[in-house]
Amino acid sequence: MEPIIQLDGVGFRYELPREGKSDWSLRGIRLTVHRGEHLAVMGPNGSGKSTLAKLLNGLLIPSEGCIVVDGLDTRDGKTLPAVRRKVGMVFQNPDNQIVGTTVKDDVAFGMENAGIPRKEMLERIREVLDRVGLNGLEASSPHHLSGGQKQRLAIAGVLAMRPEVVVFDEATSMLDPAGRKEVLQAMEELHRTGTTVIHITHSVREAFCAERVLILENGKIQWQGSPRELFLQSEEVCRWSLEVPLAVELKNRLRERGLPVRQDIVGTEELVETIWTLLSRN
Amino acid sequence: MDIVIQKLTHVYMEGTPFEQRALTGVDLRIPSGSFAAIIGATGSGKSTLIQHIAGLLKPSRGWLRIGNIEIGPDTRDSSRLRGKVGVVFQYPEHQLFEETVAKDIAFGPLNLGLSALEANRRVERAMEWVGLPRELASRSPFHLSGGQMRRAAVAGVLAMEPDILVLDEPTAGLDPVGRRQLLDRIAWLRRKRAMTVILVSHSMEEAARYADRLYILHRGRKVMEGLPADLFTMGDRLAKWGLEEPEAVRLVRCLNERLNPPLPESLLTVEDLEEAIVARWEEGKSP
Numbered sequence: 001m002e003p004i005i006q007l008d009g010v011g012f013r014y015e016l017p018r019e020g021k022s023d024w025s026l027r028g029i030r031l032t033v034h035r036g037e038h039l040a041v042m043g044p045n046g047s048g049k050s051t052l053a054k055l056l057n058g059l060l061i062p063s064e065g066c067i068v069v070d071g072l073d074t075r076d077g078k079t080l081p082a083v084r085r086k087v088g089m090v091f092q093n094p095d096n097q098i099v100g101t102t103v104k105d106d107v108a109f110g111m112e113n114a115g116i117p118r119k120e121m122l123e124r125i126r127e128v129l130d131r132v133g134l135n136g137l138e139a140s141s142p143h144h145l146s147g148g149q150k151q152r153l154a155i156a157g158v159l160a161m162r163p164e165v166v167v168f169d170e171a172t173s174m175l176d177p178a179g180r181k182e183v184l185q186a187m188e189e190l191h192r193t194g195t196t197v198i199h200i201t202h203s204v205r206e207a208f209c210a211e212r213v214l215i216l217e218n219g220k221i222q223w224q225g226s227p228r229e230l231f232l233q234s235e236e237v238c239r240w241s242l243e244v245p246l247a248v249e250l251k252n253r254l255r256e257r258g259l260p261v262r263q264d265i266v267g268t269e270e271l272v273e274t275i276w277t278l279l280s281r282n
Numbered sequence: 283m284d285i286v287i288q289k290l291t292h293v294y295m296e297g298t299p300f301e302q303r304a305l306t307g308v309d310l311r312i313p314s315g316s317f318a319a320i321i322g323a324t325g326s327g328k329s330t331l332i333q334h335i336a337g338l339l340k341p342s343r344g345w346l347r348i349g350n351i352e353i354g355p356d357t358r359d360s361s362r363l364r365g366k367v368g369v370v371f372q373y374p375e376h377q378l379f380e381e382t383v384a385k386d387i388a389f390g391p392l393n394l395g396l397s398a399l400e401a402n403r404r405v406e407r408a409m410e411w412v413g414l415p416r417e418l419a420s421r422s423p424f425h426l427s428g429g430q431m432r433r434a435a436v437a438g439v440l441a442m443e444p445d446i447l448v449l450d451e452p453t454a455g456l457d458p459v460g461r462r463q464l465l466d467r468i469a470w471l472r473r474k475r476a477m478t479v480i481l482v483s484h485s486m487e488e489a490a491r492y493a494d495r496l497y498i499l500h501r502g503r504k505v506m507e508g509l510p511a512d513l514f515t516m517g518d519r520l521a522k523w524g525l526e527e528p529e530a531v532r533l534v535r536c537l538n539e540r541l542n543p544p545l546p547e548s549l550l551t552v553e554d555l556e557e558a559i560v561a562r563w564e565e566g567k568s569p
Contacts, residue, residue: 043457044457044459044460045427045428045429045455045456045457045460046427046428046429092455093373146323146324146325147324148324170455173454173455174372174451174454174455175324175484176322176323176324176484176524176525177323177484177486177524177525177526178323178524179323179324202456202457202458241457241458241459241460242457242458243458245529246529246530246533246552247533249552250533250552250555250556250559253552253556254556254559254560257556257560259559259560259563268532268533268536269536271533272533272536272537272540275537275559276537276540276541278563279541279559279562279563279566280540280541
């Protein structure tokens with residue numbers, strides 16, 4: 001697979017106004033993100049997840065090492081606008097990302113800044129609102145949208161810039177269950193149509209949709225692999241302060257109590273099947 | 283201190299073209315000492331409701347009574363509620379502002395007119411309640427970790443020693459361990475201080491684990507109130523209100539489609555499930 005983002009020996013520390021340089025937020029990060037990949041990034045608070053996200057589109061520049069996005073080095077100031085067009089970001093709080101007074105204006109904001117001709121702008125607005133399922137709401141005020149709709153609007157604004165990669169930084173954590181589902185569907189749709197999706201999340205259920213999961217702790221990559229592999233190692237999962245899916249937690253608890261339940265179960269259906277067999281055999 | 287709400291209606295910017303009705307005819311009662319969870323989709327009126335309980339909004343129609351304080355459309359001064367009801371707003375760490383953690387937590391108590399000595403005592407106690415190590419007292423709140431900042435902000439509200447603690451999405455953005463620690467502390471403190479806790483949350487798991495009473499709002503109306511075990515097992519109706527079942531309830535339902543006799547439906551947490559399954563297993567082993 002072709003790489004879209006490459007990080008080589010990346011370290012980052014914040015400059016504090018009074019106390020000078022902080023401790024390393026990230027150190028020694030080596031990572032290749034492939035074109036079209038769906039990658040989930042997990043880790044406890046303060047592990048460096050959001051710092052990583054901001055490094056990927058040049059909002060932060062590495063203190064050491066380098067990041068190359070589709071052939072462009074983020075340390076090169078001249079290429080930064082191009083890097084930011086390639087890597088779009090969707091943040092946590094929907095209300096902080098809305099600038100327009102109508103849905104249409106809000107989507108247009110990024111394109112206006114990039115000097116895209118009006119005719120093309122109108123086409124792209126129609127196209128991206130269609131993709132996130134907000135067509136028909138062009139003239140609505142963003143403040144009257146639900147949380148899930150606001151996040152989809154933020155996604156539409158990012159998509160209008162035709163990015164290669166979209167980074168979701170805990171983009172579902174402030175939404176109700178219905179809103180979360182809407183955003184996850186939009187994410188899935190992006191992945192299906194070939195956009196690279198990087199999803200930073202605390203939710204194991206959400207990370208399960210990804211192809212690869214990466215765990216950060218103390219500014220370092222501690223583990224990477226498929227979601228299924230991850231939940232076979234439940235001890236580490238607890239150490240990294242991740243939440244395991246209910247089925248996995250229940251399986252571990254039943255095993256500890258001496259019930260003959262297989263170690264490699266990760267899904268609800270498998271577990272239901274096993275428990276049913278166990279309880280009806282008696 | 284019971285909370286009684288009668289026919290509460292709230293209309294924002296009434297009589298203007300921007301008029302928006304947020305609550306319609308809400309009746310509810312939260313008994314003193316409850317751990318109440320208010321759940322509902324975005325826009326269901328949760329925030330408007332808790333702002334009434336905090337005395338920050340006045341009803342357009344109807345009234346509410348908290349202890350012996352009654353607030354209606356014509357009430358002039360609702361500030362009497364302020365020392366009694368403490369509110370932890372969403373992302374409370376955005377409201378940290380002082381130079382040190384101790385000064386930040388002392389801000390509320392000093393505003394209530396307490397002496398510096400008493401305020402200091404309360405700072406120490408509140409830090410202990412939320413599990414913040416003493417040595418952090420002299421640190422800048424801005425150099426704490428995300429979880430510590432959240433706890434410092436909660437300590438600032440607890441230091442006013444409210445009878446009623448309202449928490450609006452207190453765990454959003456925290457990792458699972460941080461979430462569990464914070465709510466465990468709150469649950470412990472509620473028993474210790476006989477405090478009423480009102481939790482607003484999008485997490486059905488949290489509501490199922492901690493609350494003893496559940497209130498469901500939908501489009502500005504209270505549509506249901508009762509025990510978590512009753513409300514969380516209503517299946518499709520929850521989805522209609524934009525909510526979902528806790529994971530444990532879903533798993534029990536899947537099991538019960540095949541299991542005869544079925545497991546009780548009232549299993550809401552992984553611990554409940556574990557006990558019920560182990561009990562059934564042991565039962566089968568010894569005839």
